[in-house]
Amino acid sequence: MKQFLKMAVESLLHRKLRSWLTMIGIFIGITALISIVSLGEGLEVAITEEFSELGNDKLWLAPGTSAFGASASAANLTDRDRKVADSVPGITETVGMTWKNTKIISQDEEEVALVSGYTLDEGANLWDEMFGHMLFSGRWHKSGDTFKAVVGYDYTQNDGIFERGLKLFDKIDIDGQSFKIIGIMEKQGNDQDDQSIYITDDAYSKVFNVRLEDDYKYIVAKTAAGADPNEIAERLKRAIRNDRDLDEGDEDFTIQTTEEIMDSFGTILQIVQVVIAGIAAISLLVGGVGIMNTMYTSVLERTKEIGIMKAIGAKNSDILLLFLIESGMLGLLGGGIGVITGLGVAKATEFFGKNVLGIELLRAYWSWPLILGALAFAFFVGMISGVFPARQASKQQAVDSLRYE
């Protein structure tokens, strides 16, 4: 057996170029498979982490029928809705927020930034609960803190957003109004968070001359400990529907639990995964057919060799095994290279995501079961592809094969 392995390897090395070419299909298939599984798993882990930090007990109320990107016709989410939410039994606290891109200036440098405003109520700590631990230094707002801002991590970096990074208590000009920086966020790993600026509803209304409480992009509601968020979500839905006099099914707002948001990410991910798995399957199939073709050629070319081996005592089963191992090795080698490049692609995507796109959600994940599974699968594809050629080889008559030139 060990000897057969060696012989298979030697035979493959003898036909290097063809072996390489044959492996391409398997190689591409396994590369696709490994990279997508690696990134998929990594993304799932990252998303789960991200959202579990926000807490599973939160409800996310947004205008429009899709949580991401409100439709134009949707009614605004206002303070009235927030009051309805507050009155729903099982909801202990709410916070409303919105955001806007605007001009900011620091020391004559002008930039455009995403400025978020959130409702700051006396004694409220929902915001703090969700984002308190994300502070790198300083603090979040407390009541009376009107023109104060908490900024994302990127603002503190020299040659980041500004040539000179900002420090705690520095001043920054937002849409013509000067703000004092009282808090700095930890690095979150994505541009959106790391380049955000947070101010209070008060300040937001004054600076932008709008009433924040007339147009929330989100209202986050915290559900009571021990309550089922899904149940409370239904209650909240009913309450707002009644308040707006809407029939069931006509909702122009969306409520999602943290889990549902996670799931919707998961669904997008799954679709992408299915598509790439399809590509992987096709190339593995093509790879398998390629191996079969190569093995048929190889069997034909080695007719004489098969005859010799039979003459010197090889049983049919020996020949069968020899060719099966060889085709399995083709699969395995293709798979091995595929695993390496697959992990490479995943790592490169992670690197690209982190350093170019500023997305830390893309992480290459790997585990031995994943790698060994992929290798075993590649070997298996190779073996299966070799079954018919190997059978043909083993069935050859020794005398006829020996006469073959």
Added chain:
Amino acid sequence: MKQAIIELKNVWKTYEMGDVKVHALRGINLKVHKGEFVAIIGPSGSGKSTAMNQIGCLDIPTKGSVFLSKKNISTLDESDLAQIRGKKIGFIFQKFNLINTLTAKENIMLPMIFQDVPEDKRNKKAEALLKLVDLEERMDHRPNELSGGQQQRVAIARSLANDPEMILADEPTGNLDSKTGSSVLEFLKKLHKEKGTTIVMVTHDKHVAKQADRIETLKDGKIVGAKT
């Protein structure tokens, strides 16, 4: 009475090529005894190789029977035949028939692999055989790095790997120049004399044949004469 290693009894081999029947062997009777050196001669197409295939259990007769150590092999299946060949018969071919992807040593070990000989024993035996054919220095060379004579010596070593009861050589010198050919022949003779190896050899060359204990002449698939 001497012990017969192989016995062909009224062996016929017929090839059907469409409507035409080619009778390659027409009722051959032949006995090879232990320790004998038999040469088979005859014109081209007379059925020498076909007869060798029967003697070597590479093929079964269309009619008649073949006995190897008194055992009728005409009824055995392919894998059993392979086992018997591997254990009891060593082949030497005109075109050497080494496996090109394997080194000299690996080629010699191959018959032992098919007989499940353990690795250390395989190694030892292969090295001893390489020494016997005077090719120790070449053991890691592949066939295409060896001369014809060297390749044939590797083939001889391979044929001896499982200590066979009989060596079959189909024109072993046919692809060699006369000098290399006669050295290979000398080697076979030495094997026969010193170790008592049974040898059956096909040849075109009457001078070569004269080295044997006995000459069988084939013509049109029949044995037309034996000379001792």
